[in-house]
Amino acid sequence: MKHLHTASWLLAGLALSAFLLAEPAWAAPCTASAAECTEWVAAAEGSSRLLVYRSHPLEVRNAAITRGLVVVHGGGRNGDGYFRDALAAAFLAGALEDTIVISPRFASNNGGNCRDVLAANELNWRCGGREGWGSGGGANGNGNVTSFDMADEILRKLARKEIFPNLSAIVVAGHSAGGGFVTRYSMSNAVHEQLGVPVAYVVANSGGFAYLDSLRPSGTAFPPNVAPTAPGYLPPEEEASGPPFAPFPDARSCTAYDNWPYGLQNRAGYSARFSEDQLRKRVASRQTTYLQGGLDVLPPAVQSCPATAQGPTRLARGLAYAKHVNEKHGARHKTVVIPPCGHSSRCMFTAEPALPIIFPEN
Numbered sequence: 001m002k003h004l005h006t007a008s009w010l011l012a013g014l015a016l017s018a019f020l021l022a023e024p025a026w027a028a029p030c031t032a033s034a035a036e037c038t039e040w041v042a043a044a045e046g047s048s049r050l051l052v053y054r055s056h057p058l059e060v061r062n063a064a065i066t067r068g069l070v071v072v073h074g075g076g077r078n079g080d081g082y083f084r085d086a087l088a089a090a091f092l093a094g095a096l097e098d099t100i101v102i103s104p105r106f107a108s109n110n111g112g113n114c115r116d117v118l119a120a121n122e123l124n125w126r127c128g129g130r131e132g133w134g135s136g137g138g139a140n141g142n143g144n145v146t147s148f149d150m151a152d153e154i155l156r157k158l159a160r161k162e163i164f165p166n167l168s169a170i171v172v173a174g175h176s177a178g179g180g181f182v183t184r185y186s187m188s189n190a191v192h193e194q195l196g197v198p199v200a201y202v203v204a205n206s207g208g209f210a211y212l213d214s215l216r217p218s219g220t221a222f223p224p225n226v227a228p229t230a231p232g233y234l235p236p237e238e239e240a241s242g243p244p245f246a247p248f249p250d251a252r253s254c255t256a257y258d259n260w261p262y263g264l265q266n267r268a269g270y271s272a273r274f275s276e277d278q279l280r281k282r283v284a285s286r287q288t289t290y291l292q293g294g295l296d297v298l299p300p301a302v303q304s305c306p307a308t309a310q311g312p313t314r315l316a317r318g319l320a321y322a323k324h325v326n327e328k329h330g331a332r333h334k335t336v337v338i339p340p341c342g343h344s345s346r347c348m349f350t351a352e353p354a355l356p357i358i359f360p361e362n
Contacts, residue, residue, distance in 0.1 A: 029055040029096045031087050041104070041153050043145045048123045050150045053083035055090070055101040058157050066362045067091060067169050068158040068197075070107075070151070074176035074345065075301075079105030082178070082345060089349040093359040100164070102154060106133035106147050106181075108357035110140050123150065134181045135261040136188055136270035147181070148270035152191045168362050171201045175345035179206030183321075184261055187283045188271040196331040198322040202357060204291040204348045205314050207300040208307045209321040210271075211263045212280050212329050214307045215245040217320035245324055254305035262306035283325055288333040289357050291348050292318045293341035300338070314343065 030037040039058055040049040056062055071086040073079050083103035090096045107124040108114035114127040125147055131137035136148035151172070157163070158170055175181035177262045186192075186201040187210065221244035248257055260267040264276045271279065297313045311317035318335070325331040338354065341347035348354060 026062075026078065027056070028099075029087075031055065031082050031096070031166075037083070041150065041157065043123065044148065044153065045144065046142070046143055047121045048145055048211055049121050050123050050141065050153075051079070051105045051107070051119070052154065053079055053101075053103040053105075053283060055087065055096070055099070058100075058102075059163065061163050061165075062100075063165050064098055065100050065164045066166050067095065067171070067359060068102065068155075068164070068167060069099055069156075069358060070102045070104070070154055070170070070172045071349075072151075072172070072174035072178035072181045073103065074174075074178050075134075077106060077108060077114070077133075079103045082175070085346045086173075086345065087139050088144075089355060089358060092350055093355040095359040098362075099359060100158070102158075104150065104154065106150075106196075108133060128177075130260045130266065131268045134177045135184055135268070138269050146270040148185050148188055151185055152189060155189075155191055155195055155199065159197045161196075164355040167197055169360050170195070171202060171358055171360065173202035173204065173349070173358055174206075175204040175348055176207065176343065178345075180208055180261065182206075183288070184210050184271065185280045186286050186288055188274065189282075190274070192282070192286060198287075200287040200289070200357075200360065202289050202291060202354075203318070204345065205293050205296050205343055206290075206318060207314055207316060208262055208310060210261055210279075211258065211321070212276075212283060212325065214247065214251075214258050214263070215324070215328070216248040216257070216313055217324065218242055218244055218246050220244045221320040222311075222316055223319065245328065248309055250305065250309070254309060257306045257309045259306065262310065278292070280329055284330045288331070290318045290322045290333065290335045291354055291357070292337045293343060294337050294339035294350055295342035298343070303353050 037053050039054055041052055042049050050197045071082050073082040086101045089195050090099055107116040108116055108127045109116045109124045125133035125139055133147040136146050139145045172182055182201050183203045192199055292315050300314050310318050322333050322335040336353055338351045
């Protein structure tokens, strides 16, 4: 009986040791677009900070996380809404438990049309243009901190092995103006090769792109099986002919057509730190997918001549740009058209073809 009693205590001790040495049970994901799911990311200099929504804490060790998804909002700067869209996609992909979803808010309050309410020390940017948040411009009152610098900070936090030891993939995705942010960030950022974690970029329904040369699409740049124009559009009677990309015929009257953020000339903010050749090489080497809504064929809100030089609709512009960087600059980017979706981030990110792109297998 004495030996049996001793053996029982030994087994109990071994069980307790195994329990103490085991990884803890990780907290459930935070899925409310409310204060309890937010956190501040500090700028590298000073006390400035950026608000992010996140499904798991950024400063608490979590070995269950194998993916990071950063989703950039559109022109409404509604990081909370995009957080919900990304969470819905993660749920459908069965990825809520092993993916940290992050949705930053690039606020704008410069006394103009955009008047976001700001917290103490919260960074904010111009609404749009070559120095706006979507183009990597410097913050109002703190021009040394650009929106792309803050995206770098988020990626660095994700890549810390002491916090997320099993993270094996990061996806940076954006829709509409957020898609424009991602396409320009993907060609600009200097941290891509330094993180030790593969990063992929997903550009959804962007209204414009930074072309790598002065050529622009002609009618033959668009695939014949996809209608890139708005309903009711009457195509020219003559059939499109000639090369898919040619010198822009209206360059004299649209002198800014090749300026940043629609081209590489006169760059401002983060992208101005690098040469044109560096930007072209980064475009060619980085994994990028363009998600295009098959019904996103209404005239975009941005109808400036530099934007319309890239195509009549968002669908047209995305298809043409992907063809351009692949055929003219050696990229191997992919395009996925999602037929039932118009200009909707919820539809685009939760569509079945998008899920394996946004949540790649580990």
